[in-house]
Amino acid sequence: MRISQTWAAVGAILAAASCHVACAAPDFPSHPVTIVVPYAPGGPTDTAGRILATGLQEETGGNFIVENAPGAGATLGSGKVARAKPDGYTILWGGTSTHAIAPHLRSNLPYDPFKSFESVAMVGSQPYLVMVRADSPFKTIADLIKAGKAKPGSLNYSSPGTGSAPHLATELFLHETGISARHIPYKGGAPAMMAVLSGDVDFYLDTPTLPKAQAAVGKARLLATSNPVRLKDLPDVPTLKESGYDKLDMKTWFGLFVPAGTPKNVVDWLNQKVNAVLHKPAVVKQLVAAGFKVEPMSVQVFDAYVHSEYTRWGKIIKDANVSIQ
Template structure:
């Protein structure tokens, strides 16, 4: 029996309406997908062991970003090879905004000069978001060591070539290059002992297994305050407000010496622009929170907020600077 004209007309209208809804849905779905970010947990890869400055800063940021983004932001420590292992993992992660990388001057400005080949490209494989903080490095010694000043350390090292061991969070980390710069500028023969992060190196220093250490101030300051370590000098051009009685290496006997560590956040290359913008806005808001500023300052750091373009330019300049330092010092991996 043929369908009535009314029934046919109703079916046609329904089909047109369904097709229109499908078309609208297809048009809306990209916007909905973009607008829904984030809708699952975010991971910050840290390329050093727990307890070091990179880890400390990442955990401060993860707490703030969890509150700001409404999703858990967790820290995943992937130490080894001076930060190269964690950096390579982050570089190969999906570019969807759910993996971030807390990198350093080492991973993005020093390692390319120290290592013959990296398992990642610090420029091509990442999109820079912003620096998070800059911190001085601190030269500290076990209290049993027979030197208390930079001049006494230099004299002792020259009298005992190859016998003074200095630890660092890893080959290529800024404390390592700080030590190499010190060695080259003072003509001393210090023996570098690299670790997979600041925490294991600090454990050995506290146990007097190594004599001295160049470490980021946030990682070392608690042990200085407790009296477990002897502060010798700060690597930056100016003294730290957190340790005002500790001289700079330059004023303590090595004119022209200066080294600063910095830390920042990156996303994998090709992360969508709108996701980058969402992440950048959230990170900046966290870094402007007085409570976060206080936490970082109390650790001996200074909060830094860059534009994304400004951060990219800064990385380029730092790569040239530290590349020259590595070449002049003769440091090799």
């Protein structure tokens, strides 16, 4: 009898383990779930967050709403989520800026990238494009690099602000190509883009959405992409890898995080549902149209990726001697 009882107990444990995700939270969500996007509404990042929220609603039958909380380089909204109740009902749309860059630049960060959060799921990423104005003398990426090496410091470039992901991506570009250029920070992507188009700066690195739009109307020229292979919708734009710069496989990525202490079964349930959404052709099509490459991952793989990105960008920031005054 004791043996039977023992195996019954073991069976119960195994059954509980096997339904860990499937039975994660049968009453979750019982009320609206808020996805905090720490960026202003209307941009591609916000758009992607809303696409995912809609997909989660359709997949789960729950109510997933997006709340924009921009400010301080995406750290205000991130801090808000870090302080929220760890029950799965407040989720951060975080990424490169919030977890790999800001922790190395901001001494007064209202959260710790790892102690304050649980990683939930990767959503997607965007590569960078190197762009110049349409009438720029630089016809190719080789032209730009050659000019930078011929007259060190003669070039300048714009960014959405000091410490932004495009700023640091450009610093890595300069480091790997061996050229120097003066950084001109602006307050946001739109004015940084206009600085290139008006001729106030020589070049700009940004994710595809805005550069593609300007190139499509003949106002900008796209010299290269940081994607390891040519983009399907930009087949004539070469990769930086083609020019011999293997280390310039750069992208900005986004994923979901919840406050530290959120029950593991809720985290696993959310990961499962996000990945299910990301395998739906209609959702993939929308995210690709918004400029994203869909990259579903397990909780463990995503968490390891976040840690590796934290280390990678920390080194870039240190090597480039970047600081926020």
